Amino acid sequence: MIHGGAGELDTVSNPQDAAPYLRSIRKILECGQALLKRSGRALDAVETCASLLEDDPLFNAGRGSVLNEHGTVSMDAAIMDGRTLDAGAVAGINRIAHPIKLARLVLEESDHVMLIGDGALRFARKHRIRMVPETYHVTKQRFEEYKKMQLQRQRKVDVLSKHKHGTIGAVAMDRKGNLAAATSTGGMVYKKEGRVGDSPIPGAGVYADNHICAVSTTGYGEMFMRTVLAKHIADLIYFRKMDAESAARSGIAYLRRRVKGRGGVIIIDKKGRCAACFNTRTMVHGWIARNGEIHCAYL
């Protein structure tokens, strides 16, 4: 199951405008499906799907990331392996084509869970991860969004409450029943330099435990951090014996009730049941049903 962000299409009034997003989601799910059919690991599936979402400039992660207050890109990503609770995360990075692949490398090749900024880039160079020019991530659309936001701020419009909440994420279960989750983002438009959201944080924006479920979240990240929402949802399933569907709904209700949070989640529980829930108007997402059929939706 994958998502391309809650709120991303909130302003879409013509359903045709959503078509390219749904086409991309479907194509990426097909890649994930093929990988899992070849007995690929859940961890590889979420990494691959997340990196394809990072490639697509439609989504706010990797190429197509939004710009911060200085007009530069600063990305966060995390990946978690439900088999071992191993996690890898990077925050405040740029010049990396696929932040999720760097997060995977942190998981595999370091003693640490999270590396940030220059330290993360040094680690990337040491492991011969290809660096891209800073311009690689910046698309025309994001630059225009940034300029618009800059203008609004000069007019003292409260922009933070109006920004789009994009993130991408993937959760998967493989043939052996292993679960994994991945989340990656460019963060919030015009965010402060150095701001880190929930995406790179195990328990907030990403979580996977073979005994329970895999979760990826999207939305106003600060609210997911304060409610530790991905872990909260896992605990609803574990302690309250909820299924994925009820846990997703309870989780989003909790987010709303406790911190007036807005956003969405995707979940696969240990029985392979998929669920999505969001309290934004839209969340681009898709899943592979038990019979192998691919479904995509944004409402």
Place this chain on the structure above:
Amino acid sequence: MIHGGAGELDTVSNPQDAAPYLRSIRKILECGQALLKRSGRALDAVETCASLLEDDPLFNAGRGSVLNEHGTVSMDAAIMDGRTLDAGAVAGINRIAHPIKLARLVLEESDHVMLIGDGALRFARKHRIRMVPETYHVTKQRFEEYKKMQLQRQRKVDVLSKHKHGTIGAVAMDRKGNLAAATSTGGMVYKKEGRVGDSPIPGAGVYADNHICAVSTTGYGEMFMRTVLAKHIADLIYFRKMDAESAARSGIAYLRRRVKGRGGVIIIDKKGRCAACFNTRTMVHGWIARNGEIHCAYL
């Protein structure tokens, strides 16, 4: 209730060597007690106690922080308000005398939960937080530890498994029943540049919710991040109806069972019951009993 790190005194064989740590813990608890008696807020109490622990070079936070692979200081801290679930965190910072005060400022004065590196320092300067020279934090003892570690690494001794696990933290309940928690650290000796541990992460190293409890953790941070331990403990209390004592024990058992983690926690639950648990040989800590008596311990 406050702590000065799990494992910090593991190598102490003569109880007299622990005396200065316990004296400091007692003195700081007296300050916290005085503040709470004057109807101070829990949030102020944990900030004050944590900043006093940061001042004391005995502890691995603020002045006395350990050095990373480049021989420089890089500190993380977070504070959380159980009344609102508001949280503030900073990571990968130096030149700030009291990281916990900067975390509090992020909580109060920004739209974000976490600021890292240069962005956090820019935010500090904007709010006229006093900067200190880089040498302020470095003590002779930490420099010698660093040099020793450097030597061991040149001899290819596996040092990461032998490092000391220092952190400081505080949890408090005020007269109105509000809970708050704070955690601050210099991280691991010889850690990679850019490594961020559990201390600045709500749900991992710090957590507070008026309906449940306040938690601060210390130990091998990566393991607390992977298990999202502070939130896990809160959920044991909430969903399993445990008291602070059982939740602390179950939490540390879970840490051990799932990821072979080592460290400790301090907790105050919503009924004001204090508990501490650790699976290192020692954890310097102290608490104020219901009758106002101060207790300190490290075994």
